[in-house]
Each structure stands twice: as structure tokens, then as C-alpha cells.
Amino acid sequence: MDAALPRLRELLLQLLMGASITGLAYFFYRWYTVRMKFRRLKAMGLPMMPHSMLWGHLGKLFELAINPKGLPDDMAINYMQWHLVRDWKRHFPDEEHCPHVIYMDWWPLSVSYVLVTDPAVASQYMQHPSAPKIIADKNFVYPFTRNLDLISMDGDEWKEWRARANPCFSARNILAQLPEIIEEMQIFVGLIKDRAGKNGAWGDIFQLEELALNLTFDIVCRTTVGASFGAQVTPKGSQWGMREAFEDVSQLFIFDVNMFSVWSYISPIRNYRLWRGRRIADRTLMPFIERQAKLARGEEPSPHKTIIETALKHDKRSAQPPKLVGRHLETVLAQLKGFIFAGHDTTATSLCWAIHALQKHPEALEKMRAEHDAVFGPDPRMAVQRLHQDPALINSLPYTTGVVKETLRLYPSVVTSRKGSKDLNLVNVPGYEGLSFPTEGMMLWDGAQAIQMREDLWPRAAEFVPERWSAPAGDPLYPPKDGLHTFSAGPRSCIAKDLAMTEMKLGLVMLSREVDFTEPWDEWDRQQGRMSEDTKGAVVREYEGDRLYQVRTPTVPRLKDGVPVKVRLRQ
Ligand code: HEM
Incomplete structure (x- = not known):
């Protein structure tokens, strides 16, 4: 009995060490594969915010949502969608256009995101047909x-x-x-x-x-x-x-x-x-x-x-x-x-x-x-x-x-999401025609908060203009097709x-x-x-x-x- 106890302890210790080493190895493996995936997307010529091999885009998450300068620190995360689009030149210094498909590497805090801030691009996964809900949505309820x-x-x-x-x-x-x-x-x-x-x-x-x-x-x-x-x-x-x-x-x-x-x-x-x-x-x-x-x-x-x-x-x-x-x-x-x-x-x-x-x-x-x-x-x-x-x-x-x-x-209140897949590549992205944006392994984050504030879609976008909803077709105020995403589409x-x-x-x-x-x-x-x-x-x-x-x-x-x-x- 006396001899069995230390042996058992030793066995447990070995098991614990084995599990820790495997866990750590998996962590570093995931780290490398996720970060490299984003590097490959950039190498394909797709727009990408400055990406760190160590932090991915976690710095942006911190800057835009967790500790935003000049903004309340308890504000909803959804606001960052609009800030990314409004200040796109700062976030995408190498780009000529505001990219309306935005990749975000938030691992290990979250799954990888693809934020879509254009209604026509969003219709590719919301309407023709609707892609499945992502597992995170499922964990949620x-x-x-x-x-x-x-x-x-x-x-x-x-x-x-x-x-x-x-x-x-x-x-x-x-x-x-x-x-x-x-x-x-x-x-x-x-x-x-x-x-x-x-x-x-x-x-x-x-x-x-x-x-x-x-x-x-x-x-x-x-x-x-x-x-x-x-x-x-x-x-x-x-x-x-x-x-x-x-x-x-x-x-x-x-x-x-x-x-x-x-x-x-x-x-x-x-x-x-x-x-x-x-x-x-x-x-x-x-x-x-x-x-x-x-x-x-x-x-x-x-x-x-x-x-x-x-x-x-x-x-x-x-x-x-x-x-x-x-x-x-x-x-x-x-x-x-x-x-x-x-x-x-x-x-x-x-x-x-x-x-x-x-x-x-x-x-x-x-x-x-x-x-x-x-x-x-x-x-x-x-x-x-x-x-x-x-x-x-x-x-x-x-x-x-x-x-x-x-x-x-x-x-807008809740914003919805969908599951990306290897068969779902987003195309005809304004300013990036001819490029195909993969979505496999990522969460498609609907950009309602940004879509509904875009001045190029909604004249006088920041103003409260109820009249736009009774404007006739052809009027500059006439709402854009599928532009209202608050109820999704x-x-x-x-x-x-x-x-x-x-x-x-x-x-x-x-x-x-x-x-x-x-x-x-x-x-x-x-x-x-x-x-x-x-x-x-x-x-x-x-x-x-x-x-x-x-x-x-x-x-x-x-x-x-x-x-x-x-x-x-x-x-
Ligand atoms: C202003 C109020 C509301 C807003 C902004 C809103 C917004 C939304 C959004 C964004 C979705 C996700 C759609 C998607 O994933 O494509 C949704 C789905 C849903 N909403 Fe609402 N909602 C509102 C009121 C309600 C009410 C009053 C009910 C129930 C009586 C309701 C029941 C549902 C249900 C059951 C779904 C899931 C539909 C499905 O997946 O087929 N919502 N809502």
C-alpha cells in the first residue's frame, strides 16, 4: 500500500505532464496555422489590416472595441464595424478602396471573422441561399x-x-x-x-x-x-x-x-x-x-x-x-x-x-x-x-x-452571422472585382451597423430622415436594395x-x-x-x-x- 501511493502519484504527474505538453503543442500548432492562413489570404492579394504573427488582429480588437480612444469603453462591439469602414484608410493604409470584406484574426479569443459591409456581397450568403448558422450562434442559446x-x-x-x-x-x-x-x-x-x-x-x-x-x-x-x-x-x-x-x-x-x-x-x-x-x-x-x-x-x-x-x-x-x-x-x-x-x-x-x-x-x-x-x-x-x-x-x-x-x-439591434465554407467564396466585391474571398473556417459577420451608415448608399446617412422611406424610386433618398439589415435579409x-x-x-x-x-x-x-x-x-x-x-x-x-x-x- 505504502509503495503503491508514490507510484500512483508519479503516474498522475506523468499523465498531467503529458496532457500539458500535448495541450501546449496543439496551442502552438493552431497559433501557427491560423496566423499563416491570414498570411496566405494577404499573399492572394486580398485586402488585409496590418497583421502580426504574434497577435493577429487582436491589437485592432483592443483599439476598436475593448479600449477605444475617445469612446466609451462599455460600448457595444458592433460599433467597431462602422469605425472600420469610416476610417478605412487608417486601417488599410495600402488600399485604394474601402474593402467591404474585412478579415479579422482574433484567435485565440474568438473564431476568425469575415466582416461583410456591402449588401450585395452579403446577399451571396444570406439569400442565395442562406448559409448555415455558425456553431458560435448555437453555443450562444x-x-x-x-x-x-x-x-x-x-x-x-x-x-x-x-x-x-x-x-x-x-x-x-x-x-x-x-x-x-x-x-x-x-x-x-x-x-x-x-x-x-x-x-x-x-x-x-x-x-x-x-x-x-x-x-x-x-x-x-x-x-x-x-x-x-x-x-x-x-x-x-x-x-x-x-x-x-x-x-x-x-x-x-x-x-x-x-x-x-x-x-x-x-x-x-x-x-x-x-x-x-x-x-x-x-x-x-x-x-x-x-x-x-x-x-x-x-x-x-x-x-x-x-x-x-x-x-x-x-x-x-x-x-x-x-x-x-x-x-x-x-x-x-x-x-x-x-x-x-x-x-x-x-x-x-x-x-x-x-x-x-x-x-x-x-x-x-x-x-x-x-x-x-x-x-x-x-x-x-x-x-x-x-x-x-x-x-x-x-x-x-x-x-x-x-x-x-x-x-x-x-x-440596429442584434447583428447576425453565418458559417463560412470551402464552397462559399465571396465575389464581385466593390473595388475588388475579379478577386475571390474565401470563407472556409470563418464566421461571416453581417455588417448591419456599417452598411446602414454608408454615405455612398444612404445620402445624409448620419441624419435622421424618416422621409427617405417614402421617397419614390429615382429620388436620391430612395433606400438601396437590401440596404436595411436590422432584421437581416x-x-x-x-x-x-x-x-x-x-x-x-x-x-x-x-x-x-x-x-x-x-x-x-x-x-x-x-x-x-x-x-x-x-x-x-x-x-x-x-x-x-x-x-x-x-x-x-x-x-x-x-x-x-x-x-x-x-x-x-x-x-
Ligand atoms: C425590432 C425588433 C427585432 C429585431 C431588430 C430583430 C432582429 C432579428 C435578426 C437580425 C434576426 C437574425 C436573422 C438572420 O440570422 O438572418 C432575427 C431572427 C429571428 N427573430 Fe427577430 N428581431 C426583432 C423582433 C422579433 C420578435 C418580436 C420576435 C418574436 C415574436 C422575433 C423572433 C425571431 C426569430 C424566431 C428569429 C429566427 C428566425 C429564423 O432563423 O428563421 N424577432 N431577428
Whole structure:
């Protein structure tokens, strides 16, 4: 026994050393092969930012996103897309043109990226046909849905589930859901009006984003299971329910598992929180699934089609009762969670941006209010009644639609990605015709943030110009083909874009003539105990002259400090 122990220890030590040497050898091998791959691309004559054999392009990542000079250090990574295009001469000193296919070697922090900042080039992998989702996208929602959700699926499985869900987002079904959206919006508007001061005075500061998140969470749950979980009316912190579970889990997502993030990835605390969130969501959704499965054929509990109904429909058509077990049950649960996940913070942050943009552009706000007066009559309280009588009026607001689209152009939310492959070489890149850009082993990063700011595609690109969305073909302001990427493009573009836009338009109709907003950043800074010297430059708190900007999160970029606002009632 005494002799066996040291031998065992020695054996373990040898194993450990063997594993470390193999690990190190693999690390250096990968290092060399990745860096050499980028060298070969450059040797092919493809545009390349200065590339270090030691660091790849990590220096650029640090300079543009992690510690950007003169910019807030918590700003969303997506902004770097625009900075690369705007300052292309600095990043590509040897080039004559701005390259709209940009290779980025971020190993070992991340997979290699190909950023595409031209809509026609992007259509080569988004539309003709859509390339598969990249594994990183899958890791991203995996803990919550085991990748059995529409966002992560690919191939025939994706096609089948997309076809099942499509009817929920038809124009007819969205109008059928409108009364429920109005109901949630009335709660939202009421909560905002409660925060106004007396007699037309400004009220106290509050964070708009939180209220908007609760609103869109309740709406997307109605779309998904036909019921609201009352996030808007549940006092904050009073319970640990669906909304809290989704919020907690979304903070734990890890986009890319690498040697630095692996410790967080395997952390027992993180995994316990993921398990807890998944359990709460599954237990809350299960009764809805059971109820839906028991309904007789043709019997529907909701006045509009819901995701849960379409998810179980297939089984109801077959002779056998649905077998809600195993992978099938897991897929139905994953679909519901996937929709709830995809459908709330995207829409909430976009609505907040619309309110922000209108506050910065009073002339656009006045024009929009005039359109609402013309369509719904001068009394703002009558808008809801008119919409109940004729829901299609929500689609008769060209200027408001322009406001929404212009907001989505200037402030895109999530940006998507695809998987490169050896059969997918990008061609006809403006300025580089005749060259072929390989994508094998790389992540194609959609450049929505840059595409939508390009002055050569969008005249007056940096300005808020809702009128461009009603400009006739031939007008210089007429939007470029496939230029709006906020919902992405092609067969895999956002399934719910029309629903999201309806939510935003309705929010603007019901709010803009009732209240005025202001963003009192100085007062907010004082409340937060921020030092005045910080706000004078030591800590950068503005992005391009705006105190409101997108901040980094593990998922959808959120808004700085949750958008502190004050409101007053309009007289
Ligand atoms: C302003 C709000 C929204 C924005 C900006 C947005 C944006 C996007 C984007 C960029 C994609 C990726 C498309 C791709 O990879 O090509 C996407 C996909 C998706 N979105 Fe949205 N979205 C919004 C609202 C919603 C809502 C309200 C829902 C649910 C009711 C939703 C459900 C989905 C789903 C399920 C997918 C995956 C579609 C597929 O792969 O077939 N989204 N969205």
C-alpha cells in the first residue's frame, strides 16, 4: 500500500505532464496555422489590416472595441464595424478602396471573422441561399434551448419549423393580435403617465428600458403561448418568475467558448443559474403545452394563431394523439423559449431608440403627431377606439413607418452571422472585382451597423430622415436594395419583423401625443454619484456626441444606463 501511493502519484504527474505538453503543442500548432492562413489570404492579394504573427488582429480588437480612444469603453462591439469602414484608410493604409470584406484574426479569443459591409456581397450568403448558422450562434442559446429552437436550427428541420411558425406572423394574424397588443400598450402608457409630474410638470427620473422590456416580454408571451405573464404589473423584485429567469439566463450566455471563457463556461454557479432558469421556464410553459395538446381539433383558445398552437398542430392532424415526450417535447419547449428570447429585448430597445430619436428631432415628432391627428382625429384618447374599430389603420401611417425604419437603420439591434465554407467564396466585391474571398473556417459577420451608415448608399446617412422611406424610386433618398439589415435579409431574416414594427408603431401612436420625454443626463449623473470631472473627459460618456449609446451585453446590446428619462403630460 505504502509503495503503491508514490507510484500512483508519479503516474498522475506523468499523465498531467503529458496532457500539458500535448495541450501546449496543439496551442502552438493552431497559433501557427491560423496566423499563416491570414498570411496566405494577404499573399492572394486580398485586402488585409496590418497583421502580426504574434497577435493577429487582436491589437485592432483592443483599439476598436475593448479600449477605444475617445469612446466609451462599455460600448457595444458592433460599433467597431462602422469605425472600420469610416476610417478605412487608417486601417488599410495600402488600399485604394474601402474593402467591404474585412478579415479579422482574433484567435485565440474568438473564431476568425469575415466582416461583410456591402449588401450585395452579403446577399451571396444570406439569400442565395442562406448559409448555415455558425456553431458560435448555437453555443450562444444552447444552455436554454439545447439548440432545438428556430434561431439555431438549420436544414430541413429549420424549414419545417419556420413553415409552422410563419402563419403567426401573417398580416392577418398580426391584426388579429392587435387588441392584445393594445391592452399591453395601455398598461405601458399608464405606467409612463404615472411617472409624470403634476400640472404638466416633469416627473422624477426613471429608466425607460426596464418598462419597455416588461412590455415586449408580455407581448411576445401572448404571441407565443396566448397569455401574458404580467411582467408589467408585477412589482420589481416581488417574485422570481419567467421574466427574471429569462433576464438572468441571458446574462450568462457565452458567445464563444475559448481558453479564456472556458472557466466561466464550466463554473458551477453559472451552470446552477442556467439550470434554475431553464427549470422555471419549462415548468411555467408546460401547463400551456398540456392544455393545448388536450384541445379538440378546431378548438382554439386564442383569437389569433400562437406559436404553441402551430408547434403542436402537426401532431393534432395525425390520427394519434400527440406524444409529448422526449425530443419532441424538448423541441416544443425550446421553440417557445426561443421566440420569447428573440422577441423581447430587440423590440424593447428599438422602441426606446425611436423615442430617443424623436426627442432629438422635434420637427420629426411634430410631423408624426400631425399624421396621428389626421388618421385618428385630434383627441389622442380616441386612437385606441379607432384602432379597435379598424385595426388596419395601424398600416396607414407612412410617416410613422418611416420613423420606425429610420430608427432601425440608425440603431440596429442584434447583428447576425453565418458559417463560412470551402464552397462559399465571396465575389464581385466593390473595388475588388475579379478577386475571390474565401470563407472556409470563418464566421461571416453581417455588417448591419456599417452598411446602414454608408454615405455612398444612404445620402445624409448620419441624419435622421424618416422621409427617405417614402421617397419614390429615382429620388436620391430612395433606400438601396437590401440596404436595411436590422432584421437581416433573405429566407432567414427575422420572422417577426412586421409584428415588431407594429409594436413600435403602436407605441408611438399611443405615447407621442400624450407625453413629452426628456433625458436629464446631468441630473442622472449626480444621482449616480458620478464625479463632474468624469463627465468632463476623464471617463468618456458620449458616443458621437450622444449620451445614449448601445452597451455590450452577452446577448442583445442594451442602452446606456437603461435610458434615464423624465416625462410630462402634454396639455
Ligand atoms: C425590432 C425588433 C427585432 C429585431 C431588430 C430583430 C432582429 C432579428 C435578426 C437580425 C434576426 C437574425 C436573422 C438572420 O440570422 O438572418 C432575427 C431572427 C429571428 N427573430 Fe427577430 N428581431 C426583432 C423582433 C422579433 C420578435 C418580436 C420576435 C418574436 C415574436 C422575433 C423572433 C425571431 C426569430 C424566431 C428569429 C429566427 C428566425 C429564423 O432563423 O428563421 N424577432 N431577428
